[in-house]
Amino acid sequence: MNSTKRHKQRKVLLMGKSGAGKSSMRSIVFSNYVAKDVRRLGATIDVEHSNIKFMGNLMLNLWDCGGQDGFVDNYLTSQRTYVFGSVAVLIFVFDIESREFAADVVSYSNIIRALSENSPSAKVFCLIHKMDLVQSRLRAQLFEERAAYIKSASEGFAETVEFFATSIWDQSLYKAWTQIIYQLIPNAGAIESLLNELAEIIDARELILYERTTCLMVTHVTRVAETSNPFIDRFERISSILKTHKQSMARHTGIPAGSANFASLQIKTGRFMFFITRLTENTNLAASIPASEQVFNSARVNIMLVRPKFAELDIAAKTRPAIQQAFAHSADSEGAPSRERERERERERKGDVFGDENGNGSYRGKGKEREVHAFGGEFED
């Protein structure tokens, strides 16, 4: 097993007409741009590749494809198999203000055709973008109309294509991207069941697992007391709040936005307690719990103890055992065994908290199985 295969590379195509807002969107979600700064971006020439590490085991290979006609012709002809081969997700951005909507859809169906030839199993998302430019009372209707029209042109993908109304000026962008990312996470099921168990143990009302650089939610668990929370858009709101906070910190302290992360945040009030803490290398866990110091403290301890468990799901955390061992031996022969013992102790403590070793074992098995499965299919090419 080669180390490069441990990373799950997922190819994501970002397409749409020139000026539709593809690069703006990408900069805001992945590069910590502030919405008003995106006007500095120039036109994308050809394809801009970016590799985004998401959750350790998931590597997004984002192809931001310049939307000018000349480039699009190229993608569809000489680069057809290169561009459209082994695509996991296609994100097609429509500009709601576009004067030639019909022409956009023609171009869209050409791309869809190329996609179905080369990667029929891909998932398609259509973002109807710049919704802020439409009067708010007309938005819903216009969105429905456009979505229905695009759907009819989606051919083989008509059943699975999903539509989102987005704008870079509000949290709708996070809503769409959260859904997209969720599609790409290989072991979402395993993460969710583990989170569920954790929520049960610490008596949390809600747990939200999010990726720390993008602030995009990976998944969430909501228990009885919180299911009737009137803010159904709270997940994307939280993404947006945290992103804003991160940007404000970066701006005022002079730290680059990429590394202006907090180690922990806590809010205690008479009605609820809320905290965010690091869970794995690149995810944070936000928890909303009942307003009680006891619950709060025990929740923090339990989350600390459960970290290695989640790290196992994150394959990157146990990177390349061979190389790591080699280093450990050469650098300090003393350190390795003690670390081993530490881990042993950790496992014991974990046992105490969860009580049920067997249950844990079965999770681990499930998670791995899924991943192996997915690997087999992905790296044939």
Next chain:
Amino acid sequence: MEDLHHAETPATDIPPRFHTGRLPNSKSGDGKPRLLLMGQRRSGKSSISSVVFHKLAPSETLYLETTTHIKKESMHSFMDFQVWDFPGHLDYFDPIIDTENIFQEIGALIWVIDAQDEYLDAIQRLNTTILNLHHTYPTINVEVFVHKVDGLSDDYKSDTFRDISQRVQDELADHGYDNAPVSFYSTSIYDHSIFEAFSKVIQKLIPQLPALENLLNNLCQTCRVEKAYLFDIMSKIYIATDTSPTDIASYEVCSDYIDTVIDISEIYGWDRPAEDGSAELLETGNDDAESLVVFERKGSHYLYLREINKYLALVCIMNDEGPGEKKALLDYDVRRFQEGLKEMFPRTDRDVPPTEGAASGQPSG
């Protein structure tokens, strides 16, 4: 005019034990300082009051209508004050306007000048106003906002600012009024500068300010806090800070942090059905929200927020290794601070039931 009846009711019928922001030239029984927003038309007066006091998004101010009559608004916060927004075209010294009524109990006159426009006329009018007031109401603070500076380059901004303040002072001196009590601020509604300017204006109206600053200084010393701000939560104006040098960056950090906390609290602080409440509610003593952010990097700042009462929140910036062990000390000291504040502003007693149980109710471990 309808919103005035609120403003006319005295804050409380019990005479305050301590001075609650009453001004030397205000009528007895009405302890509400008045802020007058004046300036040329289209200089941005209504935008300022909407952004600062009504939380309107700055971009939305484009759609505000021209103000045609004096808009009086009463603010209920840690101390009550009124904001009067004047239409720009009014001539206040027209005999039909009751100047006495307008200027009698004014706390501060805020004169807004559009820095992107031709400002000589505005300065002319400002000076006439100052000279007129100078004789009758010499104690009025005149605060000049050099406004809309967001559209100017940095160099041009400071040039304009200097030019305006120079012209005003010179002309006043020419008329024999030296060292006029006029302060200048460069402001914009698109960043935090307008809030900072308002903070400074309001601070001048708080007689207890030196005592507040002393309290904050003590807190900073005992807990090794780098910078502490006492915020009015609603408007995000800070009513006091410790006396160490203030820079706008630290104010912005704290102000944005309040936003973060409020936004999250809004999401999870909804009214839950009582079914799961009974057992939980008994346990908590702290109804005042508190929050703490620790940053990842070693030696970088961390932030602490504590709700002091319905209107005020204390935000501290600390620059230290891990807050863990100091947190308890900080909690204790902040509670002392809270008590001190209660004595200083007796009206908080009226609004917030005393939380005696709070101090002992919190588990120590």
